[in-house]
Amino acid sequence: MSIKQRTKSLQARSSELSSAFFQLKVLNGQEVVDEKFPSFSNRLQNLGYQTLKPSQIDIFQINIGKLCNQTCAHCHVDAGPDRKEENMSRENLELCLSILKNSNISTVDITGGAPEMNPNFRWFVEECTKLGKKVIDRCNLTIIVANPKYHDLPEFFAKHKVQVVSSLPYFSKTRTDKQRGDGVFEDSIKALKMLNAVGYGKEGTGLELNLVYNPSGAFLPGDQAGLQTEFKRQLKRKFDIDFNQLFCITNLPISRFLEYLLESNNYESYMEKLVEAFNPGTVDGLMCRNTISVGWDGYLYDCDFNQMLELKVTSKDSMHLRDFNENILNNRNIVLNQHCYGCTAGAGSSCGGEIS
Amino acid sequence: MNYYESEDLKKFGNITEFQEKMGNKFFEYYGEVFKEGALTAREKALIALAVAHTVQCPYCIDAYTSDCLSKGADEEQMMEAVHVSAAIRGGSSLVHSVQMMNQVKKVTM
């Protein structure tokens, strides 16, 4: 079944919110809403963090492109089938490889868009595994069944022991399709079965299949362990599907999710929830402390969210793949803004789920 | 001024202002009740949602709607929980009709 897109990208609709500058103004109470929330940086300063520094880069997260076969309503990348321009070139991928070759970074985390749509994807994964790096692919599942040329992705992933991390906002059609597009749930289940068939999510195979739960609305995710139990039980019972872990990820108030919050009149109450749920215990484990995020054009960011807000790393001498310098980057100050409240709410949120 | 201002829900914690000790004990107990136990936190949220409809508390309905969603309950489960509340309400009225029937039988020929 083909997917019926819920929307177009903000960019294709020429929405004001496609501008990172505009989004930052909204987040700082200077546009659309004038509600001011306490500054995130001040909040950290009150806890004794004058600046937030990295621990050590261990994860190299590459946003390989904004092209995607879906246009999810909450997408923080503003990805979609209409984002054909922003795809990482072979040249930049080669730069990534040469950096990885000379570094102790253990993990290459490939995200998008639908990363598999980048023509260099398979070659790049092969080269990373040759370097002995652990590869994570953030796969939206439906791409596997979208076109015959992707049907063998499960075998390809298995061959290279790629860890597959996939979004599934719910174990039922209504909630999933509302967030991701009509037909997504059905295709996701098909893809999960294909992954299970080659051993993904099955005990003893070493092939890891992790699912991501992010709320389909203006509420925060509940306890990860409880949700994981429920997802496992329901997916097994309804579809005989197995997976390893469930990562709960909070939606950050940026891009299309910010649009949803503003349009549904939920922005203020959502920000209030995030601010109220601020948990100091999450700060040391924030993902920007051990991750460097690389944009499709080779620029470097503290995380994928900062990337979408066009907040580049502060280290002036190492801002692009071309001048990547791990020592300089390990000493940079991480750029913080109001969206960061999304990472510190409750049990915290990162690309690997809860923090504490 | 209206009865039931949604903003007032946020002030729930302030009940300790007039009686600190009892208020604190209540919140401690409340927190304990909703922890994962023999019942999961999600099941407890669904029960709370049903009870909220029975006692018709708009604050609790708002709070436990969000809580049920956060804990992974879906619309169908939430509506079923409210039907449980409705069934017990209706049933408890109807079961009393037995008393009415008894009385009718007693006083009529």
Ligand code: SF4
């Ligand atoms: S959330 Fe993922 S699958 Fe959905 S549009 Fe964005 S990149 Fe594509």
Ligand code: SF4
């Ligand atoms: S959004 Fe989260 S990960 Fe990114 S800089 Fe802020 S706290 Fe760090």
